[in-house]
Amino acid sequence: MKYSIIGRDGLKVSKIALGTWSFGSVNAWGESNIDNLKKVVDYALDNGVNFIDTAEGYGKSEEILGKLLKGYEREDIVLATKIGGKVFEYNVVKERLNASLKRLKTKYVDLYQIHWPKMKHLWHKEDMTKKDYFDIYESMKRLREEGLIRYGGVSNFRLHHLKEFPEDAFNHIVTNQVPYSLLWRFYDVEGVANFCKEKEMKFLAYSPLAQGLLTGKFRPGTSPLYPTQRSNVLFNEPVFSNAWKVVEIVTEIAKDLDVTPAQVALKWVIEQDIIASAIVGTRKIEHLKENIEAVDINIPRKYLERLNEVSLEFQSMFPTGMEMWIGNNTPDTLAKIGIRK
Numbered sequence: 001m002k003y004s005i006i007g008r009d010g011l012k013v014s015k016i017a018l019g020t021w022s023f024g025s026v027n028a029w030g031e032s033n034i035d036n037l038k039k040v041v042d043y044a045l046d047n048g049v050n051f052i053d054t055a056e057g058y059g060k061s062e063e064i065l066g067k068l069l070k071g072y073e074r075e076d077i078v079l080a081t082k083i084g085g086k087v088f089e090y091n092v093v094k095e096r097l098n099a100s101l102k103r104l105k106t107k108y109v110d111l112y113q114i115h116w117p118k119m120k121h122l123w124h125k126e127d128m129t130k131k132d133y134f135d136i137y138e139s140m141k142r143l144r145e146e147g148l149i150r151y152g153g154v155s156n157f158r159l160h161h162l163k164e165f166p167e168d169a170f171n172h173i174v175t176n177q178v179p180y181s182l183l184w185r186f187y188d189v190e191g192v193a194n195f196c197k198e199k200e201m202k203f204l205a206y207s208p209l210a211q212g213l214l215t216g217k218f219r220p221g222t223s224p225l226y227p228t229q230r231s232n233v234l235f236n237e238p239v240f241s242n243a244w245k246v247v248e249i250v251t252e253i254a255k256d257l258d259v260t261p262a263q264v265a266l267k268w269v270i271e272q273d274i275i276a277s278a279i280v281g282t283r284k285i286e287h288l289k290e291n292i293e294a295v296d297i298n299i300p301r302k303y304l305e306r307l308n309e310v311s312l313e314f315q316s317m318f319p320t321g322m323e324m325w326i327g328n329n330t331p332d333t334l335a336k337i338g339i340r341k
């Protein structure tokens, strides 16, 4: 395993992190078997993965992790969770954090993330206000001082959101967890690299396999398995067929290198300077093993460039500023959003 450092005093996180949305969120991912999850967590921690991501919004995921991590040395694990909702005042955040700590059976989390900013065009009534940014800053600062969190983070914050935080906020908020893969490049925008360098902030890539699409196991015409994939625009036409062209190139490169498409897709993500870690969701040991091994594969520069090129070309079919989950993915809705065929 290889590791990255996040935060100014240095929190060492594995380049492949274990995402646990599917562990507890039955609505999104169907039922899980706890004995199997225990094996997955044990395998991860025994094989160099020290970074685990969850959220209060992932059904029973926090509670399940609380049980599965029993017996491990707490300081050997970097545990990240998230707070949802739209109120970021210290008292509210602290109360919600305490509930997470109770479920996780721990005295602190290493990374406490704001799950989503308020966005009027999505599911909120309003956008972020000046007060919201200040509240997040103050909450993270105070929770760190109290030793309840080691660092603060945000998630799904665009560059224009990040720019609204007061300067001192970046002494406390050190990561932005965002969708980032060969099939989702919306956070790879002009200015973001400089901004992160200046603020010493790193991004964490979520859905780095585009919820399984980049593994090559879903072809156009095959149905996605889970509700979250069905509501993901990538699994719906006319996007799916275009995404498949990228997957075909990933598959060709994988064959040439004698590795799997998932490994090529993950290695491409962790090769990006801005990304500290790729958070991959899996409930299968054989997949986890494959994902961990991706860290050590070598993709020659010419292939990395080709991947970059095809992924940017694919992205040009979308209008800027889109989110991955649309919910109602009918061809009519997608056309109205401005997705090109």
Ligand SMILES: NC(=O)c1ccc[n+]([C@@H]2O[C@H](COP(=O)([O-])OP(=O)(O)OC[C@H]3O[C@@H](n4cnc5c(N)ncnc54)[C@H](OP(=O)(O)O)[C@@H]3O)[C@@H](O)[C@H]2O)c1
Residues within 6 Å of the ligand: 018, 019, 020, 021, 022, 053, 054, 115, 155, 156, 177, 178, 205, 206, 207, 208, 209, 210, 211, 212, 213, 215, 217, 262, 279, 280, 281, 282, 283, 284, 286, 287, 288, 290, 291
């Ligand atoms: N901050 C946010 O708003 C946000 C949003 C989404 C996700 N996340 C975080 O990111 C994590 C990962 O994202 P995600 O689950 O949406 O997408 P993902 O990691 O890109 O894909 C997960 C899917 O890929 C499959 N998979 C994993 N490794 C595989 C392999 N080697 N070969 C074949 N299939 C493989 C998994 O199935 P198997 O179980 O069968 O392996 C699962 O269906 C989540 O668990 C969560 O922690 C955060």
